[in-house]
Structure formats: C-alpha cells, structure tokens
Amino acid sequence: MSSSHRDAHPYGRSADDVRRRDQRLRRTRRLRVTQLVVFSALAIALVLVGVYAFGEFRRPAEDPGEIAVGASPTAEDSALVCPQEGDTPADPADVTVRVLNGTSRSGLAGSVTEELGERGFATDKPGNTGSASGAVTIVHGPEGYLAAAAVAAQFRAGDVTPELKLDEKAEGTTVEVLLGDGYRELAAAKKAAAALKEPVAIPEGC
Template structure:
C-alpha cells in the first residue's frame, strides 16, 4: 500500500499558487526587459528605426563644411547687385573664367577679377559660400546648370564659382535671360539646413565690426 502525500491546507495551497504566479511574473518581466535592451541597442546602432519622426530619436543635422546647404526657407532670390562673385578656373581651358565673369556682370552681379583655382575639381561647377552667403550662392547657381553649392567656413558674403573640367561654357544671352527669370531656390533632397545659431552669431559679429568701423571714422 503506497503512502498518500499529505493533504495541503488551504493556506499552503494559496502560498504555492502565489509563488508560481510570482515566478511567472518575474520571468515575463525579465524577458520584456531583455527585449527592450536589445531593441535599444539596435536603435542606437541605426539598425532599427523608431516609428516616430526624427525629432523623437535624433537632433537636427546641420550642414557642415563640404556639405550642400539648403537655402533659407521662404526666401526670395537676392538682388544680383547685392551679390559679390569671383570666378576661378580649375580646368585646363583658358578664358572660361573671364567669359563666365562677363556673363555674371551682364546679369547684374558684382564681380571680382577672375582667377585660377589652387586645385582642380571633378564636378562641372562648384559654388562655394559661407553660411551668410548661401542664398546668394543659389542666385548664382541659376547661371551654371548642374552646379553644386558647397558650404565653406568663410565669414563674408562673397560667392566663389569654381569651374571644373566638365564645365560647358558660359550661357548664351537668351539662356542667361531665362536663368535670370528663374525664381526657384532649391537645394535638392540632399541639402542640410544651416545652423541658425551659427548664422545669427556671424551676422551679429559682422554688425559689430561695421559699427566699430563707423564709430572710428
């Protein structure tokens, strides 16, 4: 005759049930926490994207030197007479910088003497501008098809046009007139906004320098 296990009291059954429930709860909690840790690591590594806007997962990416900056939102094309441009030749052809300068003069821009670039560029045309001259650079870019606006560390408002190996030459009079009538200003899908804090600081510094110069006259 086999021994029968002792019967549990109601309290013992309650304590056993509670222990099983607690163990199950702890196991589920540990699994959920482990899953959250794994997902967090994948998000930080960029493997998994959160289903929210970028404002929830990362700060704004601003343009750095060498990037394509976006023009100011809602801004209109600057008056060409307020834009100072210098054209540099980075190709092996002679006279292209002078011809491009004459084209810009005819369009109303303020131009500096053309010159030669220190190094060649691969792209057809690169238009270099500091943070304060981005909109001006896009005004100039209308006259150079397939050009690329590039942010520099310059603190002034001069726009530099670098003519590369594949530059096809200055626009005809009719083409230049058509370019001048173009009021669109777009950096395309790869442009990055200019840091408004840096832009405000540069503008304030320039205003301070102008004020100091005037007071010293």
C-alpha cells in the same frame, strides 16, 4: 762633456728641434680633428637641408587664387545660416562672384566673369584653381547660401547641376565659382532670371 753635446739628438737634431717638431705634429693633429668635426657638422646640415627641401618639393603647390574644397557640412554641424521657407535667391547686385578656372582652357574664368557682370553680379578678379572636382562648384560662406543659389541659377545649363560647398571661413555674400572640365556655357539669361524668382531648396539639416 759640453752641454750642447749632451742635448744633441742621436740622429743629429737638438732636443729643442725635437720638441718643436712634436709641438707642430700635435697642432697639426688638433687642426685635423677640428676640420673633421666642422666638415662632419656641415655634411649633416646639408643632408638635413636636402631632406627638408625634398619634402617641400613634393608638397603639392597651390595655384594662384586656389582654394581647397572639402565636403560641405550640413546645417546641424556647421554655422550655416538656414534660409526660410519661400526664400528666393539673392539679388545679383548684392552678390560678389569670383570665378576660378580649373581647366586648361585659357581665359575661361575671365570670359565667364564678364558674362556674370553683364547679368548684374558684382565681380572680383578671376583666377585659377586645382580644386575643381566637377563641372561647376560654388563655394559660399555661412551667410552666403542665398547668394550661392543666385549664382547656381546661372550655371544650370544642359545636364550640369552646380554643386554647392560651404566654406565656414568665408564671409558675407561673396561666392567663388570653380569651373571644371565639364563646364560648357552659362544657362540662358531668361531661364536664369526666371530661376531667381523661385524659392530655394532648403539645405539638409535646416
């Protein structure tokens, strides 16, 4: 019997053909397994990216120029520099004010900034905020209490009493004013000027 006849496959294929076919099948299976692993890894990565993106989307975004305002610490548990008995508010020329609009009234921060500039305050670029919790909130640093008192005097109009908040990270005598929906107008210039000559209230704990 010839060699070619001995190697012939029962169905008419040679042994070499069968081996090549088996090798192709094994390569195909390995390729499919590799593809399955790669696609599974990509799917897991996409799910993780989606979860992260959803979390970022739900995180509240800050407005331009927004600052977060927390409860104001007392002098006992903060770095607040306490005023002395008889101290009066700072001279407006020594105070830098930045006004932030927390209302839907377009241009409000800009117009108030202009008015404060006319009253002698140094002014910074106005902006917006989502942290206005009252009609007028005045945020100052540990060394800025007298500066904040000078600014507060400008906003005591009608039944509005500005709220002072301490930001321990703020430096110097720069003050930020957050305007809320209850804000209507500045105090009369003469009334505000007279208030600058009166002693400031001593903060709790001083």
